[in-house]
Amino acid sequence: SQTIHQWPATLVQPVGSPLSLECTVEGTSNPNLYWYRQAAGRGLQLLFYSVGIGQISSEVPQNLSASRPQDRQFILSSKKLLLSDSGFYLCAWSISVWTYEQYFGPGTRLTVT
């Protein structure tokens, strides 16, 4: 069966510090991978998605970046965090055979202070 991991689970970082969040998927090959952010009490904002190694599509211009160095690994980064980067970061995967149903990881809660 497939599983998706995210770490860390919780992170508190000062403004201006760098960020690296990691997501890995097990039990499947060549998944589509997605990064979402959810501000407190709000909906989901799609940040990046990837359909293959090295292929990244950016949905929102901002100080974040994403990389996919391996088939089942997706990394979200920032060189300098802003207060507005606080939120709940969710990674998801899908296999586009019949649907784009997405399966979500447990999330990383980021607080920028």
Add this chain to the structure above:
Amino acid sequence: ELKVEQNPLFLSMQEGKNYTIYCNYSTTSDRLYWYRQDPGKSLESLFVLLSNGAVKQEGRLMASLDTKARLSTLHITAAVHDLSATYFCAVDIWRDDKIIFGKGTRLHILP
């Protein structure tokens, strides 16, 4: 551009009552998804609806899809407190590699 609208965005209801959450979308699609999110937790897939007239039920929740009206409904029967959560619908356009989420409906069921 595909837009997905849910209403209501917030719903407070008594246990034992029935209610419906609506999900409208702006572009032709026959694939719609419902997710549940508990406070502080991630999203869990509830239903995948893949054709016009599709109906799926699990427990007190029933979802349906009318692709001609571009409308899906999530019906709650005899609500119980455990169903308190935020419910998201999402729609995809084939070969677009992503799905578009509604803003979510926060459901609060009073005991």
